[in-house]
Amino acid sequence: MRSLLLGLLIATAAHADDLDSRVERLAQELRCVVCQSQSVAESNAPLAVDMKRQLREGLAAGRSEEELRQDLVQRYGEQVLYRPALHGGTLPLWFGPLALLAVGGLVYWRNAKQ
Incomplete structure (x- = not known):
């Protein structure tokens, strides 16, 4: 029983690390719309913090990175992308x-x- 709980704890921690890295990578690709020359990952502006929270919740819910990018483009325009189409x-x-x-x-x- 103890080894099962330990295995679940390790798997949960690995999943959280993977989620954190995906959120960080995606946040690096997005421009903070209130900051000058900062990505969402670098910014501490309330809007950027909210955007990171939305990214984390969306990825945790199983949404794709592309879906989340498109949602942010629809909301803020293509200037939110560092590499617009x-x-x-x-x-x-x-x-x-x-x-x-x-x-x-x-x-x-x-x-x-x-």
Whole structure:
């Protein structure tokens, strides 16, 4: 009986560690919408703490990581993702920095030429 209880305790602890690591990994992929340049995992803002709680509850209930991501995107928009999907609405996010760099390079090249 004692070994059975010990086995259950170890299995429960291993499951909790797995859940913690999944929550942490998913929280690293999400941007805190109230903080500047922090992931949900790094932030201590009340909203980020609530988001981590929602992730933990959702994963514990058997929901997939993708389902939880989509719920947060639906609630906060794609800016909550550090790597948003590539489609028409996110083209500026993906290619805007490159376009600005190209324009800056052209301006520099043109001014250096004169």
